Each structure stands twice: as C-alpha cells, then as structure tokens.
Amino acid sequence: MQQTWILTKRELRAYFDGPAAYVVLCVFLAITGWFFSNALFLQNVASLRSVFSIAPFIFLFFMPALTMASFAEERRAGTLELLLTLPVRDWQVILGKLLSVALLLFLAIALTFVYAITLAFLGDLDLGGTVGGYLGLFLLGITYGAIGMWASSLTRNQIVAFILGFAIIFLLFLLDKITDFVPGQLGVIMQYLGADYHFQNLMRGVIDTRDILYYLSLTAFAFLLTTYSLAKRPE
Amino acid sequence: MIEVKNLSKSYGPVEAVRSISFQVNQGEVIGFLGPNGAGKSTTMKVMTGYLPPNEGTVVVGGKDILEDALPVRQQIGYLPESTPLYSDMITYDYLEFVAAMRGISAEDRPARIRAMTNACGLHDVLAKRVDALSKGYKQRVGLAQAMIHNPPILILDEPTSGLDPNQIVEIRELIREIGRERTVVLSTHILSEVQASCDRVIIIDNGTLVADGTPEELRSSLSGGEQVLITLLNNEEEVASILGDWAPAEVVEHGTDDQGEAYFMLNSSSDIRADLFRLAVSHNWTLTGLHRKSKNLEDVFRQLTSG
Numbered sequence: 001m002q003q004t005w006i007l008t009k010r011e012l013r014a015y016f017d018g019p020a021a022y023v024v025l026c027v028f029l030a031i032t033g034w035f036f037s038n039a040l041f042l043q044n045v046a047s048l049r050s051v052f053s054i055a056p057f058i059f060l061f062f063m064p065a066l067t068m069a070s071f072a073e074e075r076r077a078g079t080l081e082l083l084l085t086l087p088v089r090d091w092q093v094i095l096g097k098l099l100s101v102a103l104l105l106f107l108a109i110a111l112t113f114v115y116a117i118t119l120a121f122l123g124d125l126d127l128g129g130t131v132g133g134y135l136g137l138f139l140l141g142i143t144y145g146a147i148g149m150w151a152s153s154l155t156r157n158q159i160v161a162f163i164l165g166f167a168i169i170f171l172l173f174l175l176d177k178i179t180d181f182v183p184g185q186l187g188v189i190m191q192y193l194g195a196d197y198h199f200q201n202l203m204r205g206v207i208d209t210r211d212i213l214y215y216l217s218l219t220a221f222a223f224l225l226t227t228y229s230l231a232k233r234p235e
Numbered sequence: 236m237i238e239v240k241n242l243s244k245s246y247g248p249v250e251a252v253r254s255i256s257f258q259v260n261q262g263e264v265i266g267f268l269g270p271n272g273a274g275k276s277t278t279m280k281v282m283t284g285y286l287p288p289n290e291g292t293v294v295v296g297g298k299d300i301l302e303d304a305l306p307v308r309q310q311i312g313y314l315p316e317s318t319p320l321y322s323d324m325i326t327y328d329y330l331e332f333v334a335a336m337r338g339i340s341a342e343d344r345p346a347r348i349r350a351m352t353n354a355c356g357l358h359d360v361l362a363k364r365v366d367a368l369s370k371g372y373k374q375r376v377g378l379a380q381a382m383i384h385n386p387p388i389l390i391l392d393e394p395t396s397g398l399d400p401n402q403i404v405e406i407r408e409l410i411r412e413i414g415r416e417r418t419v420v421l422s423t424h425i426l427s428e429v430q431a432s433c434d435r436v437i438i439i440d441n442g443t444l445v446a447d448g449t450p451e452e453l454r455s456s457l458s459g460g461e462q463v464l465i466t467l468l469n470n471e472e473e474v475a476s477i478l479g480d481w482a483p484a485e486v487v488e489h490g491t492d493d494q495g496e497a498y499f500m501l502n503s504s505s506d507i508r509a510d511l512f513r514l515a516v517s518h519n520w521t522l523t524g525l526h527r528k529s530k531n532l533e534d535v536f537r538q539l540t541s542g
Contacts, residue, residue, distance in 0.1 A: 006335045014323060078319030082380070085283045085313050086336045087305040233286050 003088045007096030008103070011070075015104055024062055028108045031058055036115045046123040051115060052133040052203050056196060059141050060173060064165030066104065067148030068158045070097045071230070075156040090230045094149065094223060101145040109137055128205030136202030139215035140195060144169050146222035153229040169195070172218075236261040236388065236418050237282065242291035244277050251277040253442040254291065261387075264414040266433030267422035270540055274442040275422040276316050279392050282420070283313045295388065309337070312381035316392040318373050322366035326357065326376055329365055330383060337384040351379040355409065371402035378409060389413060391421040395428060407432055426533050440540040453535045462487075463501045463508060466524035467515070471497035477518060483507050496523055 015021040032051045039050040074080040083093055116134075119125045151165035152158075176194025179187035191197050195218075198211040237259040244252040252274040259265050267275045280286040282293050284300045284307060293300040295307045321329055330351060334344045352358055355375040360368055365376065374394060381389055394410060395403045411432050413419060423429060429436050430450055438446040438453075446453055463484070467474060471491055478486050484501040492498050501507065508525055515522045 003336050003338070006332065010321075010324075010332050013328075014321075017323060077322070078315055078317060079321055081280070081285050081315045082313070082319055082333075085285050085308055085311070086333070087308040087338065088336065089305075231287075 001092075003086075004092045004096040004099065007088075007093060008099040011097055011100035012103060015066075015100065020066070021104060024066060024104070025108055025111065028058055028062065029111055032112055032115070036112075040118075040122075046119050047126070048115060048119065048130055048133060049203070051112060052137065052199075055137050056140060056173070056199060059137075059144050060169055061166065063101075063105075063141060063144035064148040064151065064162050064169060066101055067097075067145050068152050068162040068165060070101075070149050071153040071226075072155050072158045072161040076158075084230070084233070091223075091227055094226050094230070098142070098146060098149060098223070101149070102142050105141040105145065106138065109134060109141070126205065128207075129203060132202040132205045132207050135207065136199040136211070139202075139212065139219075140199050143195065143215045143218045143222070146219040146226075147172075150222045150226045150229065153226045236263075236296060237420070238292075238294040239278070239282065240292050240294070242278065242281060242293065243289050244274075244281055244286060245289055250442055252281070252439075255439065255442075255444045256291075257437055257444060257447055259418055259420060261418055262416070264410075264419045264432060264434045265421070266429035266436045267420060267439065268426070268429055268436055268536060269422075269424065269439035271424060273439045273540070275439055276392055278439065279313075279390050279420070279422060280315075283311055283390055284308050285313075309384065310386055310388055312384065312386040312389045314377045314381045314389075314391045314394060317397070318377040320365045320373060320376060320380075322364070324365055325361075326363055326365055326368070327361045329376065330379060333380045334383050339384060347383055347385075351383055354382070354412070355379045356405075370397055371399070371405065374398060374402070374406055375409070378406075378413070382413065387417060389417055389419045389421075391419065393422055393424075395423065395425065403428075426536055438536065438539055445539045446535070461503050461506055462528040463503070463511065464498065464524065464526045464528060465501070465511065465515075465522060466492065466496045466498045468496060468521040468523060474499065474518075474520065477514075481514065483510055498524075 012021075032055060035050040035054045036048070039045045039047060071080065074083060084090065116125060116130055147168050148161075148165035151168060152161040154164065155161050172193070172195040174194070176191040176197035179191050182190060192214075195215075198214045201208060201211045239258070240256050242252055242255045243250070255274075255278060267279070269275050277286065281288045282295075282300070284293075284304050287301060296310060298307050300307050321332075324332070327348065330348045331344055334347055335341075339347055352361060355378050357372070357375055357379060360372050360376070365373065368376065378391075378394070381391070391410070395406050398406060407428065410419065410421065414432065421433070433450070435449055436446065436453060437444060471489065474497060475486065475489055478484070478489075478499060478501070483505075484503040484507050486499055487502050488500040490498060501511070506527070508527060512522070512525065
C-alpha cells in the first residue's frame with residue numbers, strides 16, 4: 001500500500017512538473033467561472049446549476065486527456081517494464097495512477113468551492129443539490145478517468161488512447177440521451193447505463209446509493225479491464 | 236541460483252523461445268549470446284517476471300518467479316534493453332523513487348543513493364534531468380537503479396549497446412566490478428564483450444539453446460583444431476615437398492605473399508608450433524613468422540548460429 005502512495009506522488013509530481021496540471025486547472029476554472037458568473041450577473045441566478053451542467057462536458061475531454069499517457073507513454077518509453085518488474089502488484093500500479101488522477105480531479109473541483117461559498121454569502125444555497133452535485137462530479141470524473149486509463153493500457157500511442165477513451169466516455173454520456181430511438185425496455189436499460197443520467201439524479205440533491213454504486217461499479221469494471229490488459233504484457 | 240526449466244514463450248503465432256533450460260550458479264557472470272531476434276530479451280523478460288511464460292518455469296533461489304513474484308523480484312535488479320528511464324525526472328529523484336518502490340526506508344535512501352553515485356560515477360548528473368544525460372550516463376543511471384536495493388542477481392539486457400568505445404570500456408569495467416559479488420546475466424551480440432567479462436556463455440539461436448559452457452569449452456568443442464601460419468624466406472616448392480610429408484600437420488594452403496616470402500597454412504589437432512620450429516631448424520629454413528590462429532568465439536558463434 002505504501003508503494004501505491006509512492007507511485008501516486010510520482011504521478012502527481014509528473015503532472016505538476018510539467019504544464020499539464022496547470023493548464024487543466026486553469027482552463028477548468030476559466031470555463032466553469034465564466035458559466036457561473038454569467039448566470040450570476042447576467043441572468044441573476046444564484047445557483048451552481050450552470051457549473052454542474054457544464055462540468056461533465058469539460059470532463060468528457062479532460063479526463064481522457066489526463067489519463068491518455070498513463071500506460072501508453074510508459075509502454076512507448078519502455079518504463080512499464082521497469083515499473084512492472086518492481087516488487088509491486090499490477091493493481092497497485094493502476095491504483096497509484098488512478099489515485100493521482102483522483103487527487104488532481106479533487107483539487108480542480110475543490111477550487112470551485114469558491115463559487116459555492118460566494119453563493120452562500122449572497123443568498124440561500126441549495127445545500128442538498130450542491131453536495132450531491134459535487135459528489136456526482138467527483139464520481140463522474142473518477143469513472144471517466146478509470147475508463148481513460150483502460151484505453152491508455154490498450155495502446156502505446158497517446159493519441160489513439162485519447163480518442164478511444166473519449167469515444168467510450170462519449171458513448172456512456174450519450175446513452176441516456178438517445179433512449180427515444182429504442183424500444184421501451186431497452187431504453188430503460190440504456191438510461192440506467194448512461195453516465196449523465198446518474199449525475200442528474202445526484203445534482204437534484206437526492207443522494208441515492210444506486211447512483212453512487214453505478215459510478216463505483218463502472219470504475220471497478222474499468223479497473224478490472226485495465227488489470228487484464230496489463231496482465232497480457234503486450235509489446 | 237536461477238533455474239530456467241523448459242521455458243517457452245510465444246507472441247501470438249510467433250515462437251520467440253522454445254523450451255530453453257539452463258542454470259545460473261551463484262556468483263557467475265553469464266553472457267547471453269545470439270543474433271538479433273534470437274530470443275535473448277524474451278528469455279530475460281520472463282526471468283525478471285515481466286512476461287509470463289507459456290510453458291516452463293523460472294525458479295530463483297528456490298522460489299517460483301510467478302508464485303512468489305514479489306520476493307523474487309526483490310532479489311533481482313533489471314536493466315531492460317535500451318535503458319528506459321523516466322525522462323522527465325531529476326536523476327536523484329528518480330533513484331529515490333526506485334529506492335522507495337523497492338521498500339528502502341526514507342532514512343536509508345540517501346546512503347543507498349550515495350553508494351550508487353560512487354559505484355556508477357553519477358556525481359555530475361545527480362541534479363540533472365534524465366533526458367539531458369548522454370547515453371553513457373543514462374546507462375549508468377540504469378545500472379544504478381538496478382542495483383539500488385543491493386540485489387544478489389542482476390539481469391542486464393544489452394548494457395553496452397549504443398555506447399561509444401570509451402563508454403563501452405567504462406560500463407564493462409563497472410559490470411566486472413559489480414560481478415565480483417553478484418550473479419550477473421547479461422545479453423549482448425558483441426562477442427568480445429563476452430570474452431572480456433563472462434565466466435560462462437549461453438548461445439541462443441532462433442529461440443533454442445545451442446551452446447552452454449565457458450568460452451574455453453566452446454572454443455575447444457569446435458571441430459577443426461589448431462591452425463598455424465608460417466612464413467619463410469626459402470623456396471616455396473622445396474618447403475612444400477617436405478611439409479607435405481610431415482605427419483603432424485596438413486598443409487591447407489600455401490603460396491608467396493607480397494614481400495616474396497613463402498607462407499604455409501597448416502592444420503593440426505594439437506599445438507605443433509614447437510615441432511614446427513625444430514623442423515625448420517633441422518632444414519636450416521629462415522623462419523620469419525610463426526603464428527597460431529586460435530579459434531575464437533566468433534567462429535563458434537558463426538558455426539552455431541548460421542545455417
């Protein structure tokens with residue numbers, strides 16, 4: 001477990017030693033900030049709803065971008081061979097990397113707490129919706145990150161990893177929005193599988209274990225697929 | 236120390252290694268020899284626990300490489316082919332990271348890194364980013380990370396490839412230094428390297444083991460025995476008639492060279508230089524050259540791996 005944390009720290013440093021983390025944080029804050037202040041000042045709406053509705057779109061691109069290098073680059077550079085011959089289990093390596101993405105994600109989300117605090121001063125903040133929204137955002141981000149990481153483990157090319165990760169995530173994002181085109185029962189299933197559907201539930205302030213479980217199981221599933229993909233050790 | 240039993244590994248339909256078995260004893264320096272694509276790297280990747288074998292086992296110090304993966308890995312230091320390193324890290328940080336992953340406590344890490352800095356001559360580059368280092372220094376950093384936990388076994392995949400002649404000599408000396416108290420398995424396709432630094436040679440060709448022995452054993456196992464080249468100032472025909480009847484050796488080739496000296500290439504089963512000298516004296520020949528052409532590893536290698 002200690003080694004997992006050591007790896008997490010290395011990954012975080014790699015994010016922050018380069019421009020990646022700063023670009024992600026700044027652009028995330030700029031976009032959410034613009035939507036927040038737009039609603040606040042132009043439409044006179046004291047709500048985080050605008051932030052919560054734009055953030056999943058940002059994650060759609062950012063999470064595959066943040067994770068595209070995680071295994072693809074290690075494979076290309078050959079460092080994966082060093083990493084996986086250290087006395088650690090494959091799952092510890094994956095967990096360490098996922099944890100670093102989760103921490104960066106948490107930082108990005110935590111920086112938007114400023115908006116919530118501003119609202120709390122200005123008027124009455126919908127506490128349930130805010131907590132639910134933030135929780136949903138975090139879970140959604142981690143799920144996307146785990147999927148992006150799996151995509152990264154399938155190839156040694158970062159661009160392929162990004163596009164593959166994006167395609168899978170986009171499909172999940174779309175699932176609950178295209179239910180009109182499919183017959184009833186299938187539509188219900190598709191809605192349940194849609195990533196955005198559960199986020200909408202949480203954002204409403206209803207913290208249902210089913211929604212949380214959905215994200216956690218999807219993350220665990222992507223994690224499992226990554227361990228399979230690493231176990232094959234393709235060149 | 237290391238026991239490789241009936242190891243087979245294929246990539247899809249391509250059989251990279253076919254039922255290879257050998258042993259490495261404690262303290263030995265083993266040279267893994269073979270043409271490119273012979274299966275050296277694959278064998279090493281299985282030995283380090285990176286690739287799971289399709290068939291067969293690797294046992295290190297009595298422990299199976301897959302079942303006791305973590306304790307076995309702790310005994311091995313590995314330098315993969317082409318020395319992959321985290322290029323965006325500072326050398327010191329990189330060594331610290333590997334040391335931490337190897338379970339060396341935070342208090343012991345500086346001492347270990349200092350020891351590796353001395354052993355591999357990294358003083359000048361500790362504060363530099365890995366991607367700013369020359370190939371030779373990268374190789375040293377690679378060796379340093381492989382040895383940071385003081386492993387009894389080192390597996391080095393082509394540790395000198397891509398280096399300039401000076402760097403090759405330096406790295407070779409470093410490996411010889413390391414090999415004094417450790418078991419080292421190194422792969423190469425440079426034959427002089429094996430002659431320079433290995434106790435035993437294992438030759439692999441096309442995924443199968445074709446030879447296993449000391450460089451001396453391999454040389455003597457070659458058919459053809461000894462070859463001696465002599466040059467003299469005497470008449471070629473005259474000498475040829477006498478040498479033709481001389482029992483200990485057989486003339487393979489003779490002629491006159493650019494300087495007008497007669498030369499004879501003789502084949503024999505044992506060292507005939509002394510007898511040859513006495514023969515020359517008894518016939519009053521003016522011998523200007525007497526040279527034994529011993530078979531070297533290169534001949535062994537060619538004979539075993541071509542065809």
